[in-house]
Amino acid sequence: MLADTVLALGVNHKVAPVEVREKLVFCDSDVPLERLMAVEGCKECCFLSTCNRVEVLFVSDSPEKTVADIRAFLFSKSGLGSQEAEQYTYLHQGRSAVNHLFRVASSLDSMIVGEPQILGQLKQAFREATEEKTTGVILNRLMDKSFSVAKRIRTETNIGGSAVSISYAAVQLAKKIFGSLQGKRVLLVGAGEMAELAAEHLVAQGIEEVVVANRTVERAVTLARRFNGKAVSLGELVEQLEYADILISSTGATDLVLRKKDVKPIMRKRMNSPLFLIDIAVPRDLDPELNSLENVYLYDIDNLKDVVEINKEERDKEAEKAERIVTEESLKFLDWLGGMEVSPVIAELRAKADAIRDAELARTLSKLGNLSHKEQKSIEVMTSSLISKLLHDPIQFIKLDTVPVRKQVKLDMVRQVFGLDKIRQDPDE
Numbered sequence: 001m002l003a004d005t006v007l008a009l010g011v012n013h014k015v016a017p018v019e020v021r022e023k024l025v026f027c028d029s030d031v032p033l034e035r036l037m038a039v040e041g042c043k044e045c046c047f048l049s050t051c052n053r054v055e056v057l058f059v060s061d062s063p064e065k066t067v068a069d070i071r072a073f074l075f076s077k078s079g080l081g082s083q084e085a086e087q088y089t090y091l092h093q094g095r096s097a098v099n100h101l102f103r104v105a106s107s108l109d110s111m112i113v114g115e116p117q118i119l120g121q122l123k124q125a126f127r128e129a130t131e132e133k134t135t136g137v138i139l140n141r142l143m144d145k146s147f148s149v150a151k152r153i154r155t156e157t158n159i160g161g162s163a164v165s166i167s168y169a170a171v172q173l174a175k176k177i178f179g180s181l182q183g184k185r186v187l188l189v190g191a192g193e194m195a196e197l198a199a200e201h202l203v204a205q206g207i208e209e210v211v212v213a214n215r216t217v218e219r220a221v222t223l224a225r226r227f228n229g230k231a232v233s234l235g236e237l238v239e240q241l242e243y244a245d246i247l248i249s250s251t252g253a254t255d256l257v258l259r260k261k262d263v264k265p266i267m268r269k270r271m272n273s274p275l276f277l278i279d280i281a282v283p284r285d286l287d288p289e290l291n292s293l294e295n296v297y298l299y300d301i302d303n304l305k306d307v308v309e310i311n312k313e314e315r316d317k318e319a320e321k322a323e324r325i326v327t328e329e330s331l332k333f334l335d336w337l338g339g340m341e342v343s344p345v346i347a348e349l350r351a352k353a354d355a356i357r358d359a360e361l362a363r364t365l366s367k368l369g370n371l372s373h374k375e376q377k378s379i380e381v382m383t384s385s386l387i388s389k390l391l392h393d394p395i396q397f398i399k400l401d402t403v404p405v406r407k408q409v410k411l412d413m414v415r416q417v418f419g420l421d422k423i424r425q426d427p428d429e
Contacts, residue, residue, distance in 0.1 A: 002341045003094040003334055005043075006138060007063055008101060009070055010055030013111050016088040018302045022283035023078035024054045025254075033132045035073065041066035044139045046129040048104075050121050051166065051194075051282040051301065052111055057101060059138050067091060098142065098333050102326045105146040106153045111304065112169055113315050114159040117193070119150050137340075142333065149329045156325065159318040167197035167250075169304040170278045171205060174246050177276050177297070181205040187244040188212045189237060189257060191219040194250035194280055199227050211244065213237045215251070241266045241275065248278045249285040260289040267293060280304070342398050345411050348420045349394065353387045394418075 011024055026032060026049045036045045041062035048055045054074060060066035075085040092100040103109045107118050126143045129135045135143070154160050175181055186207050188195045191214040199210055210229035213236060214220035220231035232240055234257065241247065241263065251257055258277075267275070277298045279286040284300055291298045361383055365376060398410055415421050 002138075003098075003337050004063065005059050005061055006057075006094060006097045006142065006337075007060060007067065008055060008057050008092040008097040009067055009074075009089060010048075010053055011074070011089050012053035012055070012109070013302065014109075015090050018282060018284060018300055020078075020080070020088050021052070021054070023080070024074055025049065025283050026054065031128050031132075032073070033129060033134045036070065037134050039066055039069045039073065042070070044136045045134050046125055046139055046143065048122060048125040050118065051280070053104075055104075057097070057139065057142075059136070063093065095330060095334055099326060099330045101142065101146050102149045102329055103323075105150040106322055106326065107150075107159070108319055108322055108326065111301075112166060113319055114161075115166065116160060117166075119147070123147065138337070141336065145329065145333050149326065152329070153322045153325050157318040157321045159315065159322050161318075166280050166301065166304060167194050167248075168201050170198055170248050170280050171201040173278060173299060173304065174202075174248075174276060175205065178245070181207050181246075183208045184245040185209045185211070185243055187237075187240050187247045188223075189234070189247060189249035189285060190214060190251035190281070191216070191223045192250060192252065195248070196223060196226075198248050198250070198280075199223065199229070203227050211240055213240060215253075238262045238266060242269050244275070246276045246278065248280065250280045251285050253281070253285060254283060256287050257285045258290070259287040260293065263290055263296060264293060267295065341411060345398060345414060345420065346395055349391060349414065349418055352418065352420065353391055357383050357387050 011021060013021070026047075031047055031049075033045060033047055036042055036047060036056060036058070041060040042058050043061060044059040046057045048057070056070055056074070058066065058070065071085050071089055072082065074089075075082075078085070080088070100109070105119055105122050107113060107115050110118055122143075126135070129139070171181075174184075174186075178184060181202065182205075184207055186202050186209070188199060188210060191212055195212065199212075202210060210224065210227045211232060212220040212224040212229055213232045213234050214223075215234045217231060217233050220233070223229075224231040237258065247258075249257065263275075272295045274295045274297065277286055277290060277296065279298065279300045282301060286298060286300075288298070288300075290296050361380065365371065365379070371379075394414060398414055
Protein backbone atom coordinates (compact mmCIF):
# COMPACT_ATOMS: atom_id res chain seq x y z
CA MET A 1 0.00 0.00 0.00
CA LEU A 2 1.22 3.47 -0.89
CA ALA A 3 0.40 4.79 2.60
CA ASP A 4 2.93 2.34 4.11
CA THR A 5 5.74 4.03 2.18
CA VAL A 6 5.40 7.17 4.37
CA LEU A 7 7.47 6.99 7.58
CA ALA A 8 8.68 9.19 10.43
CA LEU A 9 11.75 8.17 12.45
CA GLY A 10 13.13 10.29 15.24
CA VAL A 11 14.20 11.05 18.78
CA ASN A 12 12.36 13.48 21.05
CA HIS A 13 11.88 14.47 24.69
CA LYS A 14 9.37 11.66 25.21
CA VAL A 15 11.67 8.77 24.26
CA ALA A 16 15.15 10.02 25.17
CA PRO A 17 16.68 12.15 27.96
CA VAL A 18 18.59 15.33 27.16
CA GLU A 19 21.98 13.58 27.51
CA VAL A 20 21.00 11.35 24.57
CA ARG A 21 19.34 14.08 22.49
CA GLU A 22 22.36 16.34 22.68
CA LYS A 23 24.47 13.66 21.02
CA LEU A 24 22.28 13.87 17.91
CA VAL A 25 22.29 17.62 17.38
CA PHE A 26 23.06 18.78 13.85
CA CYS A 27 24.25 22.37 13.41
CA ASP A 28 22.47 24.73 10.99
CA SER A 29 25.14 24.26 8.32
CA ASP A 30 24.96 20.49 8.56
CA VAL A 31 21.47 19.64 7.33
CA PRO A 32 22.06 16.05 6.12
CA LEU A 33 19.47 15.90 3.32
CA GLU A 34 21.93 14.81 0.64
CA ARG A 35 23.25 11.97 2.79
CA LEU A 36 19.74 10.84 3.69
CA MET A 37 18.75 10.70 0.02
CA ALA A 38 21.76 8.46 -0.56
CA VAL A 39 20.26 5.86 1.80
CA GLU A 40 18.98 2.86 -0.15
CA GLY A 41 15.22 3.03 -0.70
CA CYS A 42 14.81 6.67 0.39
CA LYS A 43 12.74 8.35 -2.36
CA GLU A 44 11.82 11.60 -0.57
CA CYS A 45 12.86 13.10 2.77
CA CYS A 46 12.59 16.09 5.09
CA PHE A 47 14.84 16.63 8.13
CA LEU A 48 13.75 18.44 11.31
CA SER A 49 16.12 19.32 14.17
CA THR A 50 15.01 21.34 17.23
CA CYS A 51 15.99 21.54 20.88
CA ASN A 52 13.62 18.69 21.68
CA ARG A 53 13.63 16.47 18.58
CA VAL A 54 15.64 15.18 15.65
CA GLU A 55 13.34 13.62 13.09
CA VAL A 56 13.37 12.35 9.51
CA LEU A 57 10.14 12.19 7.52
CA PHE A 58 10.67 10.05 4.43
CA VAL A 59 9.12 7.95 1.68
CA SER A 60 10.57 4.51 1.00
CA ASP A 61 9.56 1.52 -1.11
CA SER A 62 11.71 -0.76 1.09
CA PRO A 63 10.96 0.57 4.60
CA GLU A 64 12.68 -2.06 6.74
CA LYS A 65 16.11 -1.56 5.16
CA THR A 66 15.74 2.23 4.90
CA VAL A 67 14.69 2.59 8.55
CA ALA A 68 17.73 0.67 9.78
CA ASP A 69 20.12 2.74 7.67
CA ILE A 70 18.57 6.11 8.64
CA ARG A 71 18.65 5.20 12.33
CA ALA A 72 22.29 4.16 12.00
CA PHE A 73 23.08 7.47 10.30
CA LEU A 74 21.39 9.58 12.99
CA PHE A 75 23.36 7.81 15.74
CA SER A 76 26.62 7.47 13.80
CA LYS A 77 28.45 10.07 15.93
CA SER A 78 26.65 9.42 19.21
CA GLY A 79 28.85 6.64 20.56
CA LEU A 80 25.71 4.59 21.27
CA GLY A 81 25.19 1.06 20.00
CA SER A 82 22.46 -0.14 17.66
CA GLN A 83 20.38 -1.56 20.52
CA GLU A 84 20.41 1.78 22.33
CA ALA A 85 19.67 3.62 19.09
CA GLU A 86 16.57 1.51 18.63
CA GLN A 87 15.58 2.01 22.25
CA TYR A 88 15.73 5.80 21.98
CA THR A 89 13.89 6.23 18.68
CA TYR A 90 10.26 6.19 17.66
CA LEU A 91 8.97 4.99 14.30
CA HIS A 92 5.65 5.80 12.67
CA GLN A 93 4.42 4.33 9.39
CA GLY A 94 1.41 4.97 7.16
CA ARG A 95 -1.54 6.53 8.95
CA SER A 96 0.49 6.73 12.17
CA ALA A 97 3.20 8.78 10.38
CA VAL A 98 0.64 11.18 8.89
CA ASN A 99 -1.08 11.57 12.24
CA HIS A 100 2.29 12.15 13.95
CA LEU A 101 3.34 14.91 11.56
CA PHE A 102 0.02 16.73 11.95
CA ARG A 103 0.42 16.53 15.75
CA VAL A 104 3.98 17.87 15.54
CA ALA A 105 2.94 20.80 13.32
CA SER A 106 0.06 21.61 15.68
CA SER A 107 2.36 21.45 18.76
CA LEU A 108 0.35 18.58 20.24
CA ASP A 109 3.58 16.57 20.41
CA SER A 110 5.63 19.39 21.99
CA MET A 111 6.93 19.41 25.55
CA ILE A 112 4.72 22.46 26.09
CA VAL A 113 1.46 21.82 24.24
CA GLY A 114 0.40 24.82 22.18
CA GLU A 115 3.82 26.46 21.83
CA PRO A 116 4.08 28.23 18.45
CA GLN A 117 7.79 27.81 17.61
CA ILE A 118 7.57 24.29 16.18
CA LEU A 119 5.46 25.31 13.17
CA GLY A 120 8.07 27.84 12.07
CA GLN A 121 10.81 25.24 12.53
CA LEU A 122 8.87 22.72 10.46
CA LYS A 123 8.32 25.27 7.68
CA GLN A 124 12.04 26.03 7.65
CA ALA A 125 12.83 22.29 7.43
CA PHE A 126 10.45 21.96 4.46
CA ARG A 127 11.97 25.04 2.81
CA GLU A 128 15.45 23.48 3.05
CA ALA A 129 14.16 20.18 1.66
CA THR A 130 12.48 21.84 -1.33
CA GLU A 131 15.63 23.87 -2.03
CA GLU A 132 17.64 20.63 -2.04
CA LYS A 133 14.89 18.94 -4.12
CA THR A 134 14.55 16.05 -1.66
CA THR A 135 10.74 16.11 -1.56
CA GLY A 136 8.31 14.95 -4.23
CA VAL A 137 4.59 14.57 -4.84
CA ILE A 138 3.82 12.78 -1.56
CA LEU A 139 5.85 14.84 0.93
CA ASN A 140 5.02 18.13 -0.78
CA ARG A 141 1.33 17.41 -0.35
CA LEU A 142 1.81 16.03 3.18
CA MET A 143 3.86 18.99 4.44
CA ASP A 144 1.49 21.54 2.92
CA LYS A 145 -1.39 19.70 4.55
CA SER A 146 0.37 19.75 7.93
CA PHE A 147 0.60 23.55 7.77
CA SER A 148 -3.08 23.91 6.93
CA VAL A 149 -3.99 21.49 9.75
CA ALA A 150 -1.96 23.58 12.22
CA LYS A 151 -3.69 26.74 10.97
CA ARG A 152 -7.12 25.13 11.29
CA ILE A 153 -6.37 24.06 14.86
CA ARG A 154 -5.21 27.57 15.78
CA THR A 155 -8.40 28.97 14.26
CA GLU A 156 -10.92 26.48 15.64
CA THR A 157 -9.44 25.91 19.11
CA ASN A 158 -7.88 28.07 21.80
CA ILE A 159 -4.83 25.87 22.18
CA GLY A 160 -2.50 28.79 21.38
CA GLY A 161 -4.25 31.05 23.87
CA SER A 162 -3.25 28.88 26.81
CA ALA A 163 0.13 27.88 25.42
CA VAL A 164 3.53 28.41 27.03
CA SER A 165 6.88 28.22 25.28
CA ILE A 166 10.02 26.62 26.66
CA SER A 167 11.26 30.12 27.52
CA TYR A 168 8.01 30.89 29.31
CA ALA A 169 8.32 27.67 31.30
CA ALA A 170 11.88 28.68 32.26
CA VAL A 171 10.59 31.99 33.62
CA GLN A 172 7.81 30.20 35.51
CA LEU A 173 10.47 28.00 37.09
CA ALA A 174 12.36 31.12 38.18
CA LYS A 175 9.14 32.52 39.69
CA LYS A 176 8.53 29.27 41.51
CA ILE A 177 12.01 29.50 43.01
CA PHE A 178 11.91 33.17 44.06
CA GLY A 179 8.21 33.74 44.58
CA SER A 180 8.58 37.11 42.86
CA LEU A 181 11.05 38.33 40.23
CA GLN A 182 10.70 41.99 41.23
CA GLY A 183 14.14 43.54 41.66
CA LYS A 184 16.05 40.46 40.44
CA ARG A 185 18.93 40.56 37.98
CA VAL A 186 18.93 38.09 35.09
CA LEU A 187 21.80 37.07 32.87
CA LEU A 188 20.76 35.70 29.46
CA VAL A 189 23.41 33.66 27.67
CA GLY A 190 22.66 33.62 23.95
CA ALA A 191 20.79 36.15 21.81
CA GLY A 192 18.59 33.92 19.67
CA GLU A 193 14.84 33.41 19.58
CA MET A 194 14.71 31.49 22.88
CA ALA A 195 16.62 34.25 24.71
CA GLU A 196 14.40 36.92 23.18
CA LEU A 197 11.24 35.12 24.31
CA ALA A 198 12.70 34.65 27.80
CA ALA A 199 13.53 38.37 27.99
CA GLU A 200 9.97 39.31 27.01
CA HIS A 201 8.52 37.14 29.78
CA LEU A 202 11.08 38.32 32.34
CA VAL A 203 10.46 42.00 31.74
CA ALA A 204 6.72 41.36 32.08
CA GLN A 205 7.45 39.91 35.55
CA GLY A 206 9.26 43.04 36.75
CA ILE A 207 12.91 42.01 36.43
CA GLU A 208 15.16 44.90 37.51
CA GLU A 209 17.95 44.30 34.98
CA VAL A 210 18.57 42.09 31.94
CA VAL A 211 22.15 41.42 30.91
CA VAL A 212 22.73 39.64 27.58
CA ALA A 213 25.97 37.73 26.99
CA ASN A 214 26.61 36.48 23.49
CA ARG A 215 29.51 35.38 21.31
CA THR A 216 28.57 38.08 18.78
CA VAL A 217 28.39 41.28 20.83
CA GLU A 218 26.39 43.12 18.14
CA ARG A 219 23.51 40.67 18.54
CA ALA A 220 23.72 41.00 22.31
CA VAL A 221 23.52 44.79 21.99
CA THR A 222 20.47 44.57 19.70
CA LEU A 223 18.59 42.30 22.11
CA ALA A 224 19.62 44.19 25.26
CA ARG A 225 18.54 47.52 23.72
CA ARG A 226 15.02 46.17 23.21
CA PHE A 227 14.65 45.61 26.94
CA ASN A 228 16.73 48.54 28.28
CA GLY A 229 19.34 46.04 29.35
CA LYS A 230 23.10 45.68 29.07
CA ALA A 231 25.17 43.68 26.57
CA VAL A 232 28.42 41.90 27.33
CA SER A 233 30.66 39.50 25.47
CA LEU A 234 30.68 35.79 26.23
CA GLY A 235 34.16 36.29 27.67
CA GLU A 236 32.65 38.43 30.44
CA LEU A 237 30.14 35.75 31.43
CA VAL A 238 31.92 34.54 34.58
CA GLU A 239 32.47 37.99 36.12
CA GLN A 240 28.83 38.92 35.40
CA LEU A 241 27.74 35.96 37.52
CA GLU A 242 28.84 37.84 40.63
CA TYR A 243 25.83 40.15 40.28
CA ALA A 244 23.16 37.85 38.76
CA ASP A 245 20.35 36.09 40.58
CA ILE A 246 19.26 33.97 37.63
CA LEU A 247 21.07 32.75 34.52
CA ILE A 248 19.12 31.38 31.55
CA SER A 249 21.31 29.85 28.86
CA SER A 250 20.21 29.04 25.29
CA THR A 251 23.21 29.22 22.97
CA GLY A 252 23.90 27.06 19.94
CA ALA A 253 27.34 26.13 21.26
CA THR A 254 28.56 22.57 20.73
CA ASP A 255 30.45 22.54 24.05
CA LEU A 256 29.82 23.74 27.60
CA VAL A 257 29.98 27.52 28.05
CA LEU A 258 30.12 27.41 31.85
CA ARG A 259 31.87 24.83 34.02
CA LYS A 260 32.04 24.05 37.72
CA LYS A 261 35.61 25.35 38.02
CA ASP A 262 34.51 28.73 36.60
CA VAL A 263 31.67 29.25 39.08
CA LYS A 264 33.26 27.98 42.31
CA PRO A 265 35.46 31.09 42.89
CA ILE A 266 32.53 33.39 42.04
CA MET A 267 30.36 31.86 44.78
CA ARG A 268 32.90 33.05 47.40
CA LYS A 269 32.63 36.61 46.03
CA ARG A 270 28.83 36.32 46.15
CA MET A 271 29.06 35.34 49.84
CA ASN A 272 27.29 32.13 48.76
CA SER A 273 24.04 33.90 47.92
CA PRO A 274 21.81 31.54 45.89
CA LEU A 275 22.42 31.33 42.14
CA PHE A 276 19.80 29.73 39.91
CA LEU A 277 20.91 28.39 36.55
CA ILE A 278 18.40 27.31 33.89
CA ASP A 279 19.83 25.53 30.83
CA ILE A 280 17.36 25.37 27.93
CA ALA A 281 19.96 24.56 25.28
CA VAL A 282 20.52 21.25 23.48
CA PRO A 283 23.38 20.34 23.60
CA ARG A 284 23.55 21.61 27.17
CA ASP A 285 25.46 24.83 27.86
CA LEU A 286 26.02 24.31 31.57
CA ASP A 287 28.15 21.71 33.31
CA PRO A 288 25.89 19.21 35.18
CA GLU A 289 28.51 19.21 37.96
CA LEU A 290 27.47 22.78 38.86
CA ASN A 291 24.68 21.24 40.92
CA SER A 292 27.25 19.95 43.40
CA LEU A 293 28.23 23.49 44.43
CA GLU A 294 26.63 24.86 47.57
CA ASN A 295 23.74 27.27 46.88
CA VAL A 296 23.94 26.68 43.11
CA TYR A 297 20.74 25.25 41.68
CA LEU A 298 20.88 23.97 38.09
CA TYR A 299 17.86 22.97 36.00
CA ASP A 300 18.01 21.64 32.45
CA ILE A 301 15.36 21.43 29.74
CA ASP A 302 14.00 18.12 31.01
CA ASN A 303 13.30 19.68 34.42
CA LEU A 304 10.80 21.97 32.73
CA LYS A 305 8.47 19.00 32.56
CA ASP A 306 8.13 19.35 36.33
CA VAL A 307 7.15 23.01 36.22
CA VAL A 308 3.57 23.55 37.32
CA GLU A 309 1.51 23.37 34.14
CA ILE A 310 -0.26 26.66 33.51
CA ASN A 311 -3.84 26.45 32.29
CA LYS A 312 -3.49 22.65 32.17
CA GLU A 313 -7.20 21.93 32.28
CA GLU A 314 -7.93 24.45 29.51
CA ARG A 315 -5.05 23.19 27.36
CA ASP A 316 -6.21 19.58 27.73
CA LYS A 317 -9.74 20.52 26.68
CA GLU A 318 -8.49 22.39 23.60
CA ALA A 319 -5.99 19.60 22.83
CA GLU A 320 -8.87 17.12 22.73
CA LYS A 321 -10.58 19.23 20.04
CA ALA A 322 -7.28 19.49 18.18
CA GLU A 323 -6.77 15.71 18.25
CA ARG A 324 -10.18 15.27 16.61
CA ILE A 325 -9.16 17.64 13.81
CA VAL A 326 -5.86 15.77 13.36
CA THR A 327 -7.71 12.46 13.01
CA GLU A 328 -10.16 13.93 10.52
CA GLU A 329 -7.45 15.53 8.39
CA SER A 330 -5.29 12.38 8.51
CA LEU A 331 -8.13 10.38 7.00
CA LYS A 332 -8.58 13.00 4.26
CA PHE A 333 -4.90 12.78 3.36
CA LEU A 334 -5.00 8.98 3.30
CA ASP A 335 -8.01 9.18 0.98
CA TRP A 336 -5.94 11.33 -1.38
CA LEU A 337 -3.03 8.91 -1.11
CA GLY A 338 -5.39 6.00 -1.75
CA GLY A 339 -6.59 7.82 -4.87
CA MET A 340 -3.03 7.75 -6.17
CA GLU A 341 -3.15 3.93 -5.94
CA VAL A 342 -6.59 3.67 -7.52
CA SER A 343 -5.99 5.98 -10.49
CA PRO A 344 -3.42 3.77 -12.29
CA VAL A 345 -5.69 0.70 -11.99
CA ILE A 346 -8.68 2.64 -13.35
CA ALA A 347 -6.53 4.01 -16.19
CA GLU A 348 -5.31 0.51 -17.07
CA LEU A 349 -8.85 -0.86 -16.94
CA ARG A 350 -10.15 1.85 -19.26
CA ALA A 351 -7.16 1.45 -21.59
CA LYS A 352 -7.71 -2.32 -21.90
CA ALA A 353 -11.46 -1.88 -22.50
CA ASP A 354 -10.85 0.87 -25.07
CA ALA A 355 -8.25 -1.26 -26.88
CA ILE A 356 -10.70 -4.18 -27.14
CA ARG A 357 -13.50 -1.84 -28.27
CA ASP A 358 -11.30 -0.18 -30.91
CA ALA A 359 -10.20 -3.54 -32.34
CA GLU A 360 -13.72 -4.99 -32.43
CA LEU A 361 -15.17 -1.77 -33.84
CA ALA A 362 -12.63 -1.69 -36.65
CA ARG A 363 -13.29 -5.35 -37.47
CA THR A 364 -17.09 -4.85 -37.48
CA LEU A 365 -17.04 -1.64 -39.55
CA SER A 366 -14.83 -3.30 -42.16
CA LYS A 367 -17.43 -6.09 -42.59
CA LEU A 368 -20.49 -3.83 -42.78
CA GLY A 369 -19.48 -2.23 -46.06
CA ASN A 370 -20.29 1.33 -47.04
CA LEU A 371 -21.83 2.95 -43.98
CA SER A 372 -22.38 6.68 -43.91
CA HIS A 373 -20.26 8.82 -41.61
CA LYS A 374 -23.32 9.41 -39.42
CA GLU A 375 -23.99 5.68 -39.13
CA GLN A 376 -20.35 4.95 -38.23
CA LYS A 377 -20.45 7.71 -35.62
CA SER A 378 -23.61 6.23 -34.08
CA ILE A 379 -21.95 2.83 -33.72
CA GLU A 380 -18.84 4.44 -32.15
CA VAL A 381 -20.97 6.36 -29.65
CA MET A 382 -22.96 3.24 -28.80
CA THR A 383 -19.86 1.09 -28.18
CA SER A 384 -18.24 3.86 -26.12
CA SER A 385 -21.40 4.12 -24.04
CA LEU A 386 -21.46 0.35 -23.51
CA ILE A 387 -17.88 0.38 -22.27
CA SER A 388 -18.58 3.27 -19.85
CA LYS A 389 -21.68 1.59 -18.45
CA LEU A 390 -19.94 -1.76 -18.04
CA LEU A 391 -16.96 -0.16 -16.27
CA HIS A 392 -19.05 2.08 -14.01
CA ASP A 393 -19.75 -0.54 -11.33
CA PRO A 394 -16.19 -1.99 -11.20
CA ILE A 395 -14.77 1.54 -10.89
CA GLN A 396 -17.21 2.46 -8.11
CA PHE A 397 -16.36 -0.85 -6.45
CA ILE A 398 -12.69 0.24 -6.32
CA LYS A 399 -13.31 3.84 -5.26
CA LEU A 400 -15.87 3.52 -2.49
CA ASP A 401 -13.83 1.68 0.17
CA THR A 402 -11.73 3.99 2.35
CA VAL A 403 -10.14 1.25 4.49
CA PRO A 404 -6.57 0.87 3.08
CA VAL A 405 -6.36 -2.91 3.60
CA ARG A 406 -9.71 -3.60 1.92
CA LYS A 407 -8.89 -1.15 -0.88
CA GLN A 408 -5.68 -3.04 -1.63
CA VAL A 409 -7.60 -6.35 -1.68
CA LYS A 410 -10.06 -4.85 -4.16
CA LEU A 411 -7.27 -3.51 -6.39
CA ASP A 412 -5.63 -6.94 -6.47
CA MET A 413 -8.97 -8.57 -7.23
CA VAL A 414 -9.76 -6.19 -10.11
CA ARG A 415 -6.30 -6.65 -11.60
CA GLN A 416 -6.75 -10.41 -11.48
CA VAL A 417 -10.36 -10.51 -12.77
CA PHE A 418 -9.60 -8.23 -15.71
CA GLY A 419 -6.15 -9.67 -16.39
CA LEU A 420 -4.37 -6.35 -15.97
CA ASP A 421 -1.12 -7.96 -14.82
CA LYS A 422 -0.85 -10.17 -17.93
CA ILE A 423 1.53 -9.23 -20.67
CA ARG A 424 -0.46 -7.02 -23.03
CA GLN A 425 -1.58 -9.10 -26.00
CA ASP A 426 -3.17 -8.24 -29.33
CA PRO A 427 -6.95 -7.97 -28.73
CA ASP A 428 -7.50 -10.19 -31.78
CA GLU A 429 -5.88 -13.16 -30.03
